Amino acid sequence: KSNHKAYEPPKRKELSNEARAAAAAALARIETKDTREFNTSLAAIKAQAKRELEAERKIREEKKADENSSETETRPDITLACQGVFFRCPMISDEILPKKEWKVKIKEFLYQQLESERALTSCLIIQNCNTKEKAEECVKTLIKYLENIINHPEEEKYLKIRMSNRIFSEKVRYIEGALDFLIAAGFHEIEMDNESFLIWSKDNIEEGQDLPTLLDALKNAGPITLELDRNIKVLLPSQARRVKLPDDFYRMSPEEIKREQQMRTEALENAQVLKTKAMREREEQRVLRMYRYALVRVKFPNGIYIQGTFNVYEKISDIFEMVQSCLSDETLEFNLISSSDGRLSDEDMDKSLYDLRLIPNVVLLFSIPGQVNTNYIDTNFLKEELLLLVQSM
Missing domain, CATH: 3.10.20.90 (Phosphatidylinositol 3-kinase Catalytic Subunit; Chain A, domain 1)
Known part of the structure; x- marks a missing residue:
């Protein structure tokens, strides 16, 4: 050059x-x-x-x-x-570990913090102990619950969540950290007419917290980042x-890599023709993305x-x-x-x-x-x- x-x-x-x-x-x-x-x-x-x-x-x-x-x-x-x-994770320790081991350590670390600071820690558990898609859907639903209470404090229907509700069951109930967040936000579980409900009360909010602060924490919490060593x-x-x-x-599992290589081999055998530059570049991009x-x-x-x-x-x-x-x-x-x-x-x-x-x-x-x-x-x-x-x- x-x-x-x-x-x-x-x-x-x-x-x-x-x-x-x-x-x-x-x-x-x-x-x-x-x-x-x-x-x-x-x-x-x-x-x-x-x-x-x-x-x-x-x-x-x-x-x-x-x-x-x-x-x-x-x-x-x-x-x-x-x-x-x-990887390294300075927030947790100075160890150098594979990603799988860090996932276990991060989860252990967060659950240890949960008892002393349930509200903010539960936000991190939602983001770090579930898949990205499940965490996003859960957060959207929790935001809606809190915003409804903040915007309509006198509306009784927003102060009660039926635990058998389809949206609650699919997007909140079985997501790690979600129930802990709702408890910290002032909800507690009760039985009414043989059904389980979460009922909200201002008196039950975790000490030192309020709904706007919790809403902000929920919106801004993210995955704990790992630094490549x-x-x-x-x-x-x-x-x-x-x-x-x-x-x-x-990016793929060994089985997926093997299938991809087999497909490429078959494609070459079945199409021994001159490739255009665009075709070669597309194939190269697909390989590189692996x-x-x-x-x-x-x-x-x-x-x-x-x-x-x-x-x-x-x-x-x-x-x-x-x-x-x-x-x-x-x-x-x-x-x-x-x-x-x-x-x-x-x-x-x-x-x-x-x-x-x-x-x-x-x-x-x-x-x-x-x-x-x-x-x-x-x-x-x-x-x-x-x-x-x-x-x-």
Whole structure:
């Protein structure tokens, strides 16, 4: 790409959360070792990386020789791997967990808070412990109940809810958090003529609350957000070859993915015709939409890789920031090069991984502007405490 400037890192005062967590884990192990052992470990890692880089070069040369003897070049479908997709939830704790485990922890956390603050906590339970569709329908119905009382305080029909009512049964009764909210808002259950009703009384509203405040809380409560953890790993060339993409990266279940792949295979077999550009683009879009996350690996001249997990809609600038946070010299200017599109430029910074088709996985090459990478084959660019993470892989 023309008119390309190297990435000029902004001044950083401290590590990113992801790099700090990774470095802390390494440093915890280092504290029990003396400096001599620490330096020996680093030397061993660098030496191993160099040996593997040389072996990789020989394999590449042999492969190139084979390719030159054939007229057709085939590109292998390489899938990369990590242990899964992990998240942070600062509101709950400083743990790093898969989404399924966070759902359980968030639910436990909210129910623990329920006894001391029923009104506001029940709003969060509705949003976080039910499906999005059920939560939305429930909230609409609860808003209507409260607005009717606020706007027509003397109308007796609005102060009573028949629990066998179809709308109440379908949209409120069995939604987690909904009955707790109604109790906090001043409703209590009674039996009349062998039927259950919820009756509203101002005296029953949770202490310190009123209907307008509860209505506002109901309208503004939302899901507790999870932050995607980069799950930074440091890999040797041999480790970068042992790869498989986990199911968490897909929007579909493994069965749905298998069906989709089978349909595509059948479509190709049944229609071996020239496709228009629009047809090819539609097919590509359908494939890309299968993925929720992308695995990004950055390869350094000495053969070491760093690896991080990204949402497919995160920006290219986020990749540069991850790399910068891992460098021993965070002020160093550098380029990242894609095998398909060349250097990632300033114009690419606000584009997403999805926009540039860097999904579900990509290997980017790290380079120094105006320099040949072979000049840095013995150079380690990473923080030494991060380099030690390679031992835990």
